Amino acid sequence: MIAPAGVFPVKEMPREGRRTASPLLWSLGMAAVVPAATxxxxxxxxxxxxxxxxxxxxxxxxxxxxxxxxxxxxxTVTVTTAVLGLATAWITTRTDLPGARIWSTLVTLPLVIPSxxxxxxxxxxxxxxxxxxxxxxxxxxPTLPVFQGFWAAWAAxxxxxxxxxxxxxxxxxxxxxxxxxxxxxxxxxxxWRTVGSIVLPQLRPALASSSLLVALYVISEFGAVxxxxxETFTRAIYTQFxxxxxxxxxLFLAGLxxxxxxxxxxxxxxxxxxxxxxxxxxxxxxxxxxxxRWGRAGAVGFLGALVTLALAIPMATLAWWAVRxxxxxxxxxxxxxxxxxxxxxxxxxxxxxxxxxxxVSILAVRFxxxxxxxxxxxxxxxxxxxxxxxxxxxxxxxxxxxRPIYQTLVLLVIAYLAMFLPQAMxxxxxxxxxxxxxxxxxxxxxxxxxxxxxRRVTIPLIRRSVLAGAALVFLSVMKELPATLLLRPTExxxxxxxxxxxxxxxxxxxxxxxxxxxxxxxxxxxxxxxARDLHQ
Amino acid sequence: MRRTLVFLSVLGVVLASCGDTGxxxxxSTPPPGSTSDSAAQESTTTAGAPVDDLIVYSGRNENxxxxxxxxxxxxxGIEVSVRYGDGTSDLAATLLNEGDTTDADVFWAQDPAWxxxxxxxxxxxxxxxxxxxxxxxxxxDADGRWVGITARSRVLVYNPDLVSEDELPQSVSELTQPEWxxxxxxxxxxxxxxxxxxxxxxxxxxxxxxxxLEGIASNGVRTxxxxxxxxxxxxxxxxxxxxxxxxxxxxxxxDQGEVSARNHFFAPGDTGALVMATGAGVLAPSDNQxxxxxxxxxxxxxxxxxxxxxxxFEYGLIDGAPTPEGQLPLSELAGPDINLSDLADHLDTSVDxxxxxxxx
Numbered sequence: 100m101i102a103p104a105g106v107f108p109v110k111e112m113p114r115e116g117r118r119t120a121s122p123l124l125w126s127l128g129m130a131a132v133v134p135a136a137t138x139x140x141x142x143x144x145x146x147x148x149x150x151x152x153x154x155x156x157x158x159x160x161x162x163x164x165x166x167x168x169x170x171x172x173x174x175t176v177t178v179t180t181a182v183l184g185l186a187t188a189w190i191t192t193r194t195d196l197p198g199a200r201i202w203s204t205l206v207t208l209p210l211v212i213p214s215x216x217x218x219x220x221x222x223x224x225x226x227x228x229x230x231x232x233x234x235x236x237x238x239x240x241p242t243l244p245v246f247q248g249f250w251a252a253w254a255a256x257x258x259x260x261x262x263x264x265x266x267x268x269x270x271x272x273x274x275x276x277x278x279x280x281x282x283x284x285x286x287x288x289x290x291w292r293t294v295g296s297i298v299l300p301q302l303r304p305a306l307a308s309s310s311l312l313v314a315l316y317v318i319s320e321f322g323a324v325x326x327x328x329x330e331t332f333t334r335a336i337y338t339q340f341x342x343x344x345x346x347x348x349x350l351f352l353a354g355l356x357x358x359x360x361x362x363x364x365x366x367x368x369x370x371x372x373x374x375x376x377x378x379x380x381x382x383x384x385x386x387x388x389x390x391x392r393w394g395r396a397g398a399v400g401f402l403g404a405l406v407t408l409a410l411a412i413p414m415a416t417l418a419w420w421a422v423r424x425x426x427x428x429x430x431x432x433x434x435x436x437x438x439x440x441x442x443x444x445x446x447x448x449x450x451x452x453x454x455x456x457x458x459v460s461i462l463a464v465r466f467x468x469x470x471x472x473x474x475x476x477x478x479x480x481x482x483x484x485x486x487x488x489x490x491x492x493x494x495x496x497x498x499x500x501x502r503p504i505y506q507t508l509v510l511l512v513i514a515y516l517a518m519f520l521p522q523a524m525x526x527x528x529x530x531x532x533x534x535x536x537x538x539x540x541x542x543x544x545x546x547x548x549x550x551x552x553x554r555r556v557t558i559p560l561i562r563r564s565v566l567a568g569a570a571l572v573f574l575s576v577m578k579e580l581p582a583t584l585l586l587r588p589t590e591x592x593x594x595x596x597x598x599x600x601x602x603x604x605x606x607x608x609x610x611x612x613x614x615x616x617x618x619x620x621x622x623x624x625x626x627x628x629x630a631r632d633l634h635q
Numbered sequence: 636m637r638r639t640l641v642f643l644s645v646l647g648v649v650l651a652s653c654g655d656t657g658x659x660x661x662x663s664t665p666p667p668g669s670t671s672d673s674a675a676q677e678s679t680t681t682a683g684a685p686v687d688d689l690i691v692y693s694g695r696n697e698n699x700x701x702x703x704x705x706x707x708x709x710x711x712g713i714e715v716s717v718r719y720g721d722g723t724s725d726l727a728a729t730l731l732n733e734g735d736t737t738d739a740d741v742f743w744a745q746d747p748a749w750x751x752x753x754x755x756x757x758x759x760x761x762x763x764x765x766x767x768x769x770x771x772x773x774x775x776d777a778d779g780r781w782v783g784i785t786a787r788s789r790v791l792v793y794n795p796d797l798v799s800e801d802e803l804p805q806s807v808s809e810l811t812q813p814e815w816x817x818x819x820x821x822x823x824x825x826x827x828x829x830x831x832x833x834x835x836x837x838x839x840x841x842x843x844x845x846x847x848l849e850g851i852a853s854n855g856v857r858t859x860x861x862x863x864x865x866x867x868x869x870x871x872x873x874x875x876x877x878x879x880x881x882x883x884x885x886x887x888x889x890d891q892g893e894v895s896a897r898n899h900f901f902a903p904g905d906t907g908a909l910v911m912a913t914g915a916g917v918l919a920p921s922d923n924q925x926x927x928x929x930x931x932x933x934x935x936x937x938x939x940x941x942x943x944x945x946x947x948f949e950y951g952l953i954d955g956a957p958t959p960e961g962q963l964p965l966s967e968l969a970g971p972d973i974n975l976s977d978l979a980d981h982l983d984t985s986v987d988x989x990x991x992x993x994x995x
Contacts, residue, residue: 155986158993226871227872339995342989343985494729589738590717606698
């Protein structure tokens with residue numbers, strides 16, 4: 100039933116008479132996307148009202164300038180993370196580098212560092228008074244300039260996001276069937292041609308998903324970009340929100356942003372390709388490239404530099420602040436209640452969101468078509484929105500039509516579902532694309548119903564993708580701030596809220612306790628469910 | 636799968652132990668002898684009784700607020716839940732949306748314009764004269780809906796290694812001159828900066844305000860995330876000078892000792908010398924008016940006022956409130972001749988002007 104070659108190129112377009120999804124699946128999929136559609140609906144409703152076309156004093160040139168700045172940052176960070184993530188994935192799966200698994204775990208860890216914390220440590224390390232500058236100064240070397248502007252924002256967002264690409268491409272690289280590459284080489288194709296025509300096409304869906312995660316995140320990012328003084332469209336939206344009582348101009352600008360994001364989503368759906376490549380577990384493990392002595396040194400140097408910049412420097416800075424605070428008699432225990440709240444709400448949200456993502460992902464992968472693409476795109480569009488706009492949408496609606504859940508954890512989790520569904524989808528879809536529909540079809544042909552097939556065949560096969568998706572969502576919820584501030588129950592202050600409260604008045608000690616706790620708590624699921632599984 | 640089960644059961648324990656959301660991390664631990672479960676039960680029941688529980692929306696930072704709140708609870712036995720915002724504007728947006736259905740009893744804003752917006756919306760109750768008269772009429776609402784708790788002055792923070800004394804401007808209008816090219820920092824999204832722009836609009840009108848904003852924009856002004864970032868850049872010598880509130884530098888000095896930065900006050904009457912109140916008011920829909928008024932009286936008690944001056948380095952506003960160490964007394968500060976209650980109407984136009992000048 101299953102051909103020995105691991106890869107089946109299958110035209111994805113549904114043929115006439117092919118089986119269609121059950122109404123139940125459609126209802127579940129649509130229900131999962133309703134929260135994501137809510138803020139977009141609110142945006143549209145605000146903008147089409149009389150007086151809704153209000154750019155808040157921005158000239159067209161200024162808006163174009165901000166749009167260009169956002170585009171530049173998005174494009175450069177997306178390309179950089181793709182290159183870095185592919186490089187780390189390839190080195191840790193396809194070479195004989197010693198300690199590859201440890202390296203692979205280390206390069207996923209930057210995901211636990213919130214980008215605003217990363218930016219804070221970058222600022223503390225640079226400039227005339229920066230910690231690195233002080234070390235350089237003591238050695239008689241010139242000090243570092245302040246990390247700010249485009250290059251700083253580019254570096255920060257690339258360093259703290261390339262792990263998405265690593266995470267989603269490692270499983271694909273591990274499952275590539277060596278027979279295909281050998282056949283290509285045997286037919287006379289060179290190494291690079293083989294990479295171009297055999298390896299990259301198989302990586303395309305994973306690369307497209309992870310790049311979309313990165314690109315839309317960059318579009319929505321505010322904290323780090325603002326601290327590093329790079330002026331983007333989203334930063335302008337936040338300035339409008341914070342500055343005036345009338346939310347219309349901010350929402351109008353957010354509406355323009357969504358149009359830009361729609362373009363990105365459409366490009367991604369095209370780039371993903373129409374050909375689905377299902378691979379079963381190859382009969383033997385992938386060939387490894389033998390690195391020479393210099394190759395090893397280069398690989399270790401590259402991975403070491405990345406880990407130092409993305410992980411070691413921020414952690415060292417935080418640890419330094421924490422030690423200084425401890426010496427002054429501050430107690431790190433004060434953040435324990437915050438840690439409990441963050442942990443509980445993030446875990447609940449992760450479970451809810453990954454379960455909600457299952458029907459959407461199945462529809463997107465197994466039943467491609469206009470309707471399923473619309474569902475997917477809606478979730479992705481909301482992913483690109485500034486979180487403040489999402490939070491405000493839910494605030495406005497829940498106060499008016501769902502007062503019982505206003506300022507409760509229920510509303511907060513619904514808002515997280517709107518914000519982070521695509522992270523779970525990206526992971527699940529990658530898993531579904533890898534296993535192919537054949538086993539499910541076999542199960543159905545043996546008379547097993549749709550629901551038992553899902554439970555007994557599909558979910559066990561994509562178990563790792565489910566756990567990885569849940570872990571990614573967990574991390575994002577831990578770090579989320581603007582919507583949490585707006586929607587949380589009164590006094591439900593999370594670690595992220597604590598970090599922001601402390602950094603906004605520059606209480607570095609408190610910020611460091613809370614940041615280190617957030618990183619420690621985030622590390623557990625990332626290691627257990629994602630990093631450890633990557634190479635098994 | 637076993638790992639998942641272990642994780643889920645750990646999670647269950649965590650959730651159970653979290654239980655109710657009560658406690659901001661600064662509240663006390665359960666008394667010895669009582670199990671945590673029964674303590675949680677108890678606090679839920681007290682929280683359920685609407686008469687005692689006070690809900691405060693605070694635009695001020697938890698580090699400054701929580702000691703004052705704890706002292707209030709200790710003195711009166713009234714439990715207080717505080718909702719902290721990211722500055723004042725998101726809480727104001729929350730209140731504007733909640734309208735008459737709000738659960739909040741007290742709004743404690745960081746800024747006179749935003750509390751004015753809430754007052755103009757009809758959401759604030761009139762305060763009694765016994766409270767209003769604790770504070771001079773320059774620092775309270777003309778219609779008696781909010782009262783100033785502390786005051787802060789706009790200043791030019793500068794690095795004395797980079798700016799000499801004779802260069803210091805008497806008026807913000809000088810900052811558009813070529814000698815300030817590339818040397819000035821502002822925080823265009825910050826509420827205090829926006830209030831300052833509103834004050835300029837009130838005094839000089841929108842055209843000349845826009846001209847000033849465009850003047851500093853074309854003079855290479857550097858925009859920052861907030862006042863704290865400006866003061867840190869000035870201390871580090873990465874920036875020459877910046878327009879901020881007076882207390883950021885004093886907080887840094889309390890933390891780091893002597894630093895290479897100074898506050899410069901603009902000449903009396905100049906817009907740059909604006910003195911702003913941080914204000915508090917009682918929400919009109921609150922069914923807890925008495926306790927809410929009691930809370931505001933507590934903020935204007937001499938203990939609280941001393942706390943603000945000693946830890947926030949802002950000016951207390953009641954008679955005999957101490958001047959923050961090393962600062963000019965409040966009586967010697969003189970901002971432009973405006974009424975703080977008039978700022979609320981100008982937020983929208985000020986944000987427009989800042990955007991028109993290309994600064995946001």
